[in-house]
Amino acid sequence: MASRHRSRVIVGFLAAPLLLYTVFVASPYVQAFYIALTDWRGLSAEADLVGLANFAELSGDPVFWKALLNNVILLVTLPLVTIGLALFLAFMLNAAGGPRSGEIRGVKGAGFYRVVYFFPYILSIAIIGVLWTNIYNPINGLLNGGLRAVGLGEVQPSWLGDERLAFWAVLAVLVWNGVGFYVVLFTAGIKAIPASLLEAAVLDGASRTQIFFRITVPLIWENIRTATVYLGIAALDAFAVVQIMTAGGPNDSTQVASFYLYQNAFSYGRFGYASAMGVVLFAVTLALSAFTLRATRRERIEF
Amino acid sequence: MNDRPSQPQPTRRSVLALIALTPVAGALAACATGGTRKSPAAVATPTGAASAGNPFGVAVDAPVEVVVFDGGYGQTYIKLPVELYGKQHPKARVTQTATQQIQQSLQPRFVAGNPPDVVNNSGSNAIDYGALVKDEALLPLQPLLGAPSWNDPKVTVGETLRPGVVEVGTHGGQFTVLNYSYGAYGAWYSASLFEEKGWTYPQTWDAYLGLCDKMATAGIAPWTYPGQFPYYMFWWLASMIYKVGGKEVIDKINNLGKDAWTDERAVAALRAFEAIPANGWVLKGSSGLNHTDAQMQFLLGKAGFVPGGSWLEKEMGDSVPKGFDMSICRVPSITATDDRPFGALCAKAGEPYIVPRAAKNTAGGLEFLRAMLSDDSAANFIAEAGTLSSNRRAKLPADAKHGLVSINAALAEAGDNVFGVTLDTRDSRLWGDIAKVMGRFMNGDVKADQLAKEAQRLTDAARG
Numbered sequence: 001m002a003s004r005h006r007s008r009v010i011v012g013f014l015a016a017p018l019l020l021y022t023v024f025v026a027s028p029y030v031q032a033f034y035i036a037l038t039d040w041r042g043l044s045a046e047a048d049l050v051g052l053a054n055f056a057e058l059s060g061d062p063v064f065w066k067a068l069l070n071n072v073i074l075l076v077t078l079p080l081v082t083i084g085l086a087l088f089l090a091f092m093l094n095a096a097g098g099p100r101s102g103e104i105r106g107v108k109g110a111g112f113y114r115v116v117y118f119f120p121y122i123l124s125i126a127i128i129g130v131l132w133t134n135i136y137n138p139i140n141g142l143l144n145g146g147l148r149a150v151g152l153g154e155v156q157p158s159w160l161g162d163e164r165l166a167f168w169a170v171l172a173v174l175v176w177n178g179v180g181f182y183v184v185l186f187t188a189g190i191k192a193i194p195a196s197l198l199e200a201a202v203l204d205g206a207s208r209t210q211i212f213f214r215i216t217v218p219l220i221w222e223n224i225r226t227a228t229v230y231l232g233i234a235a236l237d238a239f240a241v242v243q244i245m246t247a248g249g250p251n252d253s254t255q256v257a258s259f260y261l262y263q264n265a266f267s268y269g270r271f272g273y274a275s276a277m278g279v280v281l282f283a284v285t286l287a288l289s290a291f292t293l294r295a296t297r298r299e300r301i302e303f
Numbered sequence: 304m305n306d307r308p309s310q311p312q313p314t315r316r317s318v319l320a321l322i323a324l325t326p327v328a329g330a331l332a333a334c335a336t337g338g339t340r341k342s343p344a345a346v347a348t349p350t351g352a353a354s355a356g357n358p359f360g361v362a363v364d365a366p367v368e369v370v371v372f373d374g375g376y377g378q379t380y381i382k383l384p385v386e387l388y389g390k391q392h393p394k395a396r397v398t399q400t401a402t403q404q405i406q407q408s409l410q411p412r413f414v415a416g417n418p419p420d421v422v423n424n425s426g427s428n429a430i431d432y433g434a435l436v437k438d439e440a441l442l443p444l445q446p447l448l449g450a451p452s453w454n455d456p457k458v459t460v461g462e463t464l465r466p467g468v469v470e471v472g473t474h475g476g477q478f479t480v481l482n483y484s485y486g487a488y489g490a491w492y493s494a495s496l497f498e499e500k501g502w503t504y505p506q507t508w509d510a511y512l513g514l515c516d517k518m519a520t521a522g523i524a525p526w527t528y529p530g531q532f533p534y535y536m537f538w539w540l541a542s543m544i545y546k547v548g549g550k551e552v553i554d555k556i557n558n559l560g561k562d563a564w565t566d567e568r569a570v571a572a573l574r575a576f577e578a579i580p581a582n583g584w585v586l587k588g589s590s591g592l593n594h595t596d597a598q599m600q601f602l603l604g605k606a607g608f609v610p611g612g613s614w615l616e617k618e619m620g621d622s623v624p625k626g627f628d629m630s631i632c633r634v635p636s637i638t639a640t641d642d643r644p645f646g647a648l649c650a651k652a653g654e655p656y657i658v659p660r661a662a663k664n665t666a667g668g669l670e671f672l673r674a675m676l677s678d679d680s681a682a683n684f685i686a687e688a689g690t691l692s693s694n695r696r697a698k699l700p701a702d703a704k705h706g707l708v709s710i711n712a713a714l715a716e717a718g719d720n721v722f723g724v725t726l727d728t729r730d731s732r733l734w735g736d737i738a739k740v741m742g743r744f745m746n747g748d749v750k751a752d753q754l755a756k757e758a759q760r761l762t763d764a765a766r767g
Contacts, residue, residue: 041434043413137596138588139605161530161590161746250530250590251739266406268732269431 029282035275042271054276064277067248067255068284070167074174074235074256075288079228082175086182086227089117091212093183094190095198114187118180125177129244132173136160136245160246163253170254173241178234182227189220225296232292236285257281356391358450358673359666364394367667370409372425373401375614376484376654376688383683384674387453391674395667406430413440418659420668424480425654432474432728435657441479442658442665444672448478453677460676465695468652471723480728481672482652483684485691486613487710488538488724489649490632494705496523496604504630506645508575508637515584518607526579526745527606529597530590533742534734535610538724539632540741542649543572545722546634549642557725559733559766564758568642573744573751575637580747590746595619602627616706617689628705631713646716651723652693733765 036054040047058064093110107113120128135142136159144156159169193216201211217224239258242248248255248263257277265274353360367388371378378401385397402408406428412418413430418440424430435441448461448469461469465485472480497504500521505511515525529535545553548568555563563569579585586606589597594611598619601609609615616629623629633646656675658668674680681697684690689707691697691714699711714721727734737758743749749757 041431041438042410043430043434043440044438045414045416046438133593136591138591139586139596139600144588156588158530158588158591161588161592163748247531249739250533250742266428267431267735269434 032275032278032282035272036279038272038275039270040272040275041269042265043269047272050272054273055280057273058276058280063252063255063260064257066252067257067260070255071236071238071257073167074171074238075232077171078174078178078235079231081171082178082182082231083224083227085175086179086186087217087224089113089179090183090186090190091216094187095208095211095216114183117183120177121180123177125240126244128173128177129241132169132176133160133245136169160254161250163250166246166250166254170238170241170245173245174234174238177241178231182231185223185227186220189223190216193219228292228296229289232288236281236288355451355456357670359446359669361392361395361666361670362664363392365664365667366396366398367421367664367671368419368662369397369399369421369671370405370419370423371399371401372405372423372429372654373403374426375618376684376690380680380684380687381675384671384677384680387674387677387680388671392670397671404428413659413661416661418662420658420662420664421671422657422659423483423654424657429655431731432480432655433730436474436479440660441474441477442660442662442668443477443479444472444481444658444669445478447481447669447672450669450673453673454679460673463676463678463694463696465652465691465693466719466721467650467723468693471652471725472655474728479657481656481676481693482654483656483675483693484613484654484688485650485652485693487631487648487650487713488612489542489634490539490608490610491601491615491629491706492608492632493601493604493627494630494709495626495628496607504633505635508635511635512578515579515582515607519582519584523607524586524600524605525584525607526609527586527589527592527597527600528610528745529592529594530742530746531593532738533745534727534738535594535597536741536745537727537734537738538612538649539610540573540576541722541724542634542647543576543637544569545649546643546647547572547637547641550722551642553722553724556762557723557729559726559730559762561763561766562759563762564755570751570755571638573754577744577751580745585745585747590742598622608632613690613707613710616704630706630709633713633717643720646713647720647722648713648717649724650714650717650721651725655728730765733761736761736765 035047037049037051038047039050039054093106093114095106123131134140138144138156138158138161141159143159147153147155157165160166197215197219198211201215206214237258238256239262242254242256242259243262246254248259258281261274261277261281264270264277369381369385371381378399381399381401385399388395388397403426405422405424405426409418409422410430424432424435448459448464450460452458452460452463468482468485469478472478472482474480492504496502500517502514502517505514518525541553541556544556548566552563552566552569554560555566556569586600589600589606592600595618597606598609598611598615599622600606602619602623613631616623631648633648636645656672658665658672662668676694678694678696678698681692681694682700684692685697685703685707686700689704691707691710699707703711726737740749740754740757740761744751744754
């Protein structure tokens, strides 16, 4: 009896979210798989089945491959740079200060820096895009103005207009935007490390670098893993910043799959083709997430 | 603290999170197919009887819904035709709204078979015309051409239109899009700067290059362009091609023809322009500018020429310095055997209005377009929007700006030597792809011959 009652409660709680999930998440996915097999242009209720033609075209679409490659580069660089920087900053703010072999604490003014680093994360992504577009403006922008001010008037890169630079300029914005959040995340992790462990390490004569690599990083590995997953998601998306700052240009050098998909659907009126891209991205995302979780698997350390 | 193995739970959850966040497929399908199959309705609609003051037989009390694109021309100009319509049909309620997101806000209504009666399908978020045409979503507007004009019953609406309006609005053999504004495209120069420096506008390309050299010597970069939107170069480069090759080559380009860009006349025009980037006569940093940035550089006197069209003067508004008189550029003579005379111009009707076939009151839609094309509405549009109207009889306001007057004069001089670029509405993808190559042409990465070859390759691929 009790178990029947319990199952009724469980069903009661699960029904609503499950229904919502089915209607708003699962069913669109299923539909997308169907639309990917059509030439739907997004205007009428009619669409003709074209089989796998969209996928065949996709496999020979150089822009799509370029976009996917950019996503992969982002997937490697964005987590690496962001987490590296965030770890470094979090360590500086929490465990790099204090006398050489004494109490462990953050550098001077750590509280202030923590707030400053977090600022970009509070801004809306649209504001960040517009802000940085102006900073990167090759003629009136802050960056080139700064270069002129220090006597580098001859070095005036067209940050977002140069095929060789634009992608990295966009990557820098993504890092700038994200790093504050991960500093906070890692700070929480570092604070949870028992002081006795760190003290013991100091007493044993460990340097700050050794403490960082031998104690801090292993003990907050779970946080780093979470960060990797989140940043991986951000890297596979990157839609907003690309749309606002470069629209994929110049010459598709900053094109990413999500924006190319959007262009095909909403600018070129090719919803069927765009859905085929969605299906491919779905598979790629699934494969990559499985891979990430497997690759970062480690024994959990108890403390 | 926690002796649970760490893998299984977070793993499954993270995977689900990833799935849920895959940004793409879900959003698309939400508005997807599955409605009832609907065959396009017959041409005309609900209806009172046609009469002299009511050529389309509008039901007198049928409401009309108009959606305007709230872009560079604003939306105040639409108030007058709304008022005129109301005077003619006092019992009809005209509702007018404006948006910058035409596609996002109206696409679901097209899918649902419930679109507004008149749509100003314009801007970067317009609904793709290729898709609209293929789905037969547009009402043919031929009846409008034969109807008496609003002001003079003896003259038909068709007779009040400027050249090319019907051609540009014809898709798949049917006149379905009424382009309401009329503008020149190409590039601008500063007449006031020319006067100050004692320069005259060149008649030949050699003289043009000589002038560019003088500009560069004077510390002014001859050209700038919006690298973020390289399609701005399309109109000027096409103008040069038209000057050398005439209608034949332009038609090939517009119609995705074979040997269009690689036609030797097209290549000759592109080669002529190649001197500009090759000599370093493009303002440094242009590749990273958007259109307003580039136009600002032009207004600040940092650049001599900037690509653009009729809208520029109004778009820059108060940013135009006092005493800055801009004039539209005409293409100098490039070869000894140019097909078109000096003064040939890229000019086209723009600001498209459509009547959806599935609209409830299509007769009211046609009648509203007729009210818009009245001399009063058109003159009001010129005054409000700062650009010419498709109605050739509409008058310029007394305080018309220098650029607008220069376009009016240039159009008069060009006469029939006028062409339009229609590739943008014909195949927006190809248009954008060719523009990308033009961007590389402007920053010197690609030469004229390569531009021609690549544009042709893209055209051939798009033709399928």
